[in-house]
Amino acid sequence: MLLTGALPGCLSTSGQSGARKSSEVAVTNSTMSVPEGYGRLLQDNPIILSGNVNLDGTADLSRYLKTTPDFITYNNSLMESCLGSGNQGNIESCYEVRKDRNTSLPLTAVSKRWAFPVTTSEFAQVNAFGHIKKYLDRYHNLIRDIYTTKAVPNNAPPFNFYETAIPRALYSTTAQWYGGQSLVTYADCDLPGNANFNPSDFTLCFGSIPEFANVKMAQDPSVMHHELGHALSQMMMNFRNIAGGIVDRSNISYTFYDEAGAIQEGVADYYAYAMNGRSRFGEWGLIRFGNAGRPNDENDSMHAPGISRNVEERLRYPDYLSYDSTDPTATIEDVHYAGQIASHFLTAFTRDLQESCAMSFTQATDTVLYLLTETYAELGDLTSSASDHSAGVGLSEPTINHRSDLDASGIKISKEWLMKVTPINYRSFFQKFAKYAYQILNKNFSTRCNGTNYPLDNLEKLLDSYGLLLFKTYNENGNNYTNGNSGTNKTVTAANRLKSVLISKNLIKLDPATDSSPFFVFDKRTDLIAAIASLQARGNITQISSQIPAQLDYNNGNGEISPGEVVGIALNLYNDSNSTMAGVEVLANDWDHIKDDAGVPKPCNTFEDAWPLSTEGAAPADPVASSFGQCQYVTRMNGTAGGAAQSEPGEYLHPVCFVQVKDGGTTKWATQDALRISQNGDPNKCLGGTGNRKDCYFRAIRGADFAWYSKINPKMSWGKSVPDETGSPNFNSNNILLFEASPDIPPGTVFDCRFRVRFTNCTECFTKQSDVNGDDWLDFEYSGPQPFKIIHFQFTVID
Numbered sequence: 049m050l051l052t053g054a055l056p057g058c059l060s061t062s063g064q065s066g067a068r069k070s071s072e073v074a075v076t077n078s079t080m081s082v083p084e085g086y087g088r089l090l091q092d093n094p095i096i097l098s099g100n101v102n103l104d105g106t107a108d109l110s111r112y113l114k115t116t117p118d119f120i121t122y123n124n125s126l127m128e129s130c131l132g133s134g135n136q137g138n139i140e141s142c143y144e145v146r147k148d149r150n151t152s153l154p155l156t157a158v159s160k161r162w163a164f165p166v167t168t169s170e171f172a173q174v175n176a177f178g179h180i181k182k183y184l185d186r187y188h189n190l191i192r193d194i195y196t197t198k199a200v201p202n203n204a205p206p207f208n209f210y211e212t213a214i215p216r217a218l219y220s221t222t223a224q225w226y227g228g229q230s231l232v233t234y235a236d237c238d239l240p241g242n243a244n245f246n247p248s249d250f251t252l253c254f255g256s257i258p259e260f261a262n263v264k265m266a267q268d269p270s271v272m273h274h275e276l277g278h279a280l281s282q283m284m285m286n287f288r289n290i291a292g293g294i295v296d297r298s299n300i301s302y303t304f305y306d307e308a309g310a311i312q313e314g315v316a317d318y319y320a321y322a323m324n325g326r327s328r329f330g331e332w333g334l335i336r337f338g339n340a341g342r343p344n345d346e347n348d349s350m351h352a353p354g355i356s357r358n359v360e361e362r363l364r365y366p367d368y369l370s371y372d373s374t375d376p377t378a379t380i381e382d383v384h385y386a387g388q389i390a391s392h393f394l395t396a397f398t399r400d401l402q403e404s405c406a407m408s409f410t411q412a413t414d415t416v417l418y419l420l421t422e423t424y425a426e427l428g429d430l431t432s433s434a435s436d437h438s439a440g441v442g443l444s445e446p447t448i449n450h451r452s453d454l455d456a457s458g459i460k461i462s463k464e465w466l467m468k469v470t471p472i473n474y475r476s477f478f479q480k481f482a483k484y485a486y487q488i489l490n491k492n493f494s495t496r497c498n499g500t501n502y503p504l505d506n507l508e509k510l511l512d513s514y515g516l517l518l519f520k521t522y523n524e525n526g527n528n529y530t531n532g533n534s535g536t537n538k539t540v541t542a543a544n545r546l547k548s549v550l551i552s553k554n555l556i557k558l559d560p561a562t563d564s565s566p567f568f569v570f571d572k573r574t575d576l577i578a579a580i581a582s583l584q585a586r587g588n589i590t591q592i593s594s595q596i597p598a599q600l601d602y603n604n605g606n607g608e609i610s611p612g613e614v615v616g617i618a619l620n621l622y623n624d625s626n627s628t629m630a631g632v633e634v635l636a637n638d639w640d641h642i643k644d645d646a647g648v649p650k651p652c653n654t655f656e657d658a659w660p661l662s663t664e665g666a667a668p669a670d671p672v673a674s675s676f677g678q679c680q681y682v683t684r685m686n687g688t689a690g691g692a693a694q695s696e697p698g699e700y701l702h703p704v705c706f707v708q709v710k711d712g713g714t715t716k717w718a719t720q721d722a723l724r725i726s727q728n729g730d731p732n733k734c735l736g737g738t739g740n741r742k743d744c745y746f747r748a749i750r751g752a753d754f755a756w757y758s759k760i761n762p763k764m765s766w767g768k769s770v771p772d773e774t775g776s777p778n779f780n781s782n783n784i785l786l787f788e789a790s791p792d793i794p795p796g797t798v799f800d801c802r803f804r805v806r807f808t809n810c811t812e813c814f815t816k817q818s819d820v821n822g823d824d825w826l827d828f829e830y831s832g833p834q835p836f837k838i839i840h841f842q843f844t845v846i847d
């Protein structure tokens with residue numbers, strides 16, 4: 049079984065050679081051909097400028113320069129300041145461009161001028177700077193306009209128009225620009241055929257095509273706009289975190305494949321579209337020299353037959369999650385393909401604003417960027433408040449990402465919710481986007497549809513045509529544990545849901561085929577070392593147990609779980625419905641599924657899995673189900689206040705894995721500490737040390753305790769739905785959960801891990817079926833069993 053664990057680049061491409069030459073007149077771009085502060089830019093990518101889709105990789109690009117110079121900067125180096133709002137938020141060193149990662153300073157001017165021959169690295173740097181500057185001027189104007197005239201967070205309700213997620217302190221804390229951090233672009237960096245945004249050091253990197261030394265990503269503005277889009281989304285997601293003075297940062301995605309990352313790729317493609325209005329991006333940097341580059345509109349000729357703007361023929365979720373327009377039969381689990389559903393929806397919505405509101409292209413794209421700004425600002429909010437002044441909800445009441453306080457490990461609960469427990473997916477993202485579209489363009493007789501009221505049916509029908517009308521309400525009342533079901537909450541018109549398919553959670557299960565294994569175990573040493581390194585590089589994993597040797601010496605690669613190993617586990621999930629399931633997530637994090645029985649935690653058997661039997665060690669029945677400490681009571685504090693003197697006595701989280709212990713003549717399911725006690729084991733040798741005895745022997749690695757699967761076809765397993773060329777599943781780091789097994793596990797020990805599974809287009813996983821208003825589950829309920837299907841993973845440790 050192949051397991052790959054690399055960090056992805058942003059775009060991928062392979063080389064191929066080209067055709068004919070064009071005949072424009074070359075323009076000499078020499079220092080003395082321009083005034084001080086000036087240089088020359090390629091106004092667009094060479095394919096667009098030449099009108100030749102087969103333009104050769106050796107073509108003389110100076111033919112596509114204008115004779116009129118472009119203003120670059122009067123600064124002596126390739127860097128720029130940014131203006132805040134009023135007298136707040138000015139940033140001296142806002143962005144700069146260097147050659148590559150080995151260059152410590154931005155490019156300097158020659159005789160105060162910026163004109164260099166087109167084949168030089170200096171030209172690529174100036175070209176990148178010029179195009180980034182144009183986009184950032186638009187970004188700063190847009191955010192300033194949102195802050196001062198559209199959202200106006202400084203106004204208290206009812207004088208502001210709606211509950212904006214834009215924080216009051218946006219400019220006083222320079223949150224509009226990531227706390228004032230300089231965005232560094234490497235315009236000629238060592239990244240063959242690719243480009244990326246790296247959130248950990250806030251850099252952009254533009255590579256070149258290996259076969260053609262003169263073809264650089266920095267010659268294609270749409271590629272640069274895409275990567276810059278990632279950086280701007282990262283900023284938006286952290287508006288409220290930086291303004292709220294917290295050090296944690298939200299990321300635009302958390303694994304190699306998750307839906308947050310997929311949507312983000314679509315949004316980044318939209319950033320390019322918002323600048324050039326074209327139906328595809330990357331014509332020169334990507335499409336010309338390989339298979340990458342993507343359309344964003346069903347009308348584009350890149351698309352396979354049968355795809356069009358017709359309501360029946362759009363890129364619908366989840367059918368098109370692995371769709372590659374250049375190879376429609378391929379099934380690849382990749383965020384770039386999966387994101388096309390988002391980009392196509394966003395361009396279709398833009399056209400609707402142009403038609404329904406008679407907006408210009410710029411007005412319509414500015415409006416969509418405004419809605420995206422609000423959406424990301426709320427979704428990324430680790431302070432959990434969602435707005436500085438949510439009406440009906442107290443100022444400090446959390447309404448998103450559960451709570452901002454710390455769990456027992458010192459990690460913000462809100463970060464856990466954003467990363468894995470209630471992560472961004474196609475449902476949550478477009479529900480939030482729709483909420484802002486409703487509140488800004490439609491609610492309270494709004495005239496922001498260019499002087500008229502935007503018809504909400506348009507939005508619902510459009511979302512539905514993309515399979516994205518997966519929610520029943522706009523969730524205006526948020527997810528707070530006391531107020532989340534009580535405020536105003538606009539309902540979706542049910543008749544508009546014709547193509548968006550919801551499936552019962554009961555139809556996801558382990559593959560029932562008798563000849564298939566219910567799960568896959570990965571224990572090859574080199575694979576696991578690579579997987580851990582990849583997750584550490586992302587910042588997901590911060591600690592491996594000191595009981596596990598760093599070089600994974602116990603890992604024997606026999607496909608079984610042995611003492612002392614780090615193992616990867618993938619459930620062999622099966623879709624027993626007649627529709628495609630998508631955005632499947634398996635959670636192995638701690639949750640509220642035990643009851644304290646006179647000092648001994650015991651597994652609750654009151655959930656849908658009815659496990660274990662009372663005779664097999666289950667907790668005693670609940671005398672008062674709705675009271676603290678009982679199985680049927682779900683903690684509102686994620687188990688952080690379970691002490692006797694605290695607000696939720698008896699409410700604790702527990703790790704997923706229990707173990708079989710002999711108790712007299714019978715065997716019972718018990719905690720791992722019960723096994724340790726029966727073995728007289730040293731608590732200091734527990735995987736997490738003496739303070740963490742509940743998962744003394746076998747525990748999920750924090751940050752690798754959630755797994756994603758893009759989609760599972762009807763009546764099929766995931767492995768068969770997304771096969772590689774050889775027909776077998778190609779596991780990536782996002783598909784597996786990582787566990788540590790203590791060297792001290794007695795061979796023959798039987799474990800049972802109680803995972804929670806859900807998917808995006810699930811009937812019961814987000815909407816409370818018992819609620820007549822179709823309200824969403826509240827954030828605290830994700831500490832418990834109800835929004836999930838419980839799936840057990842049972843195994844015996846083999847020496």
Ligand SMILES: [Zn+2]
Nearest residue numbers: 058059313316
């Ligand atoms: Zn990207």
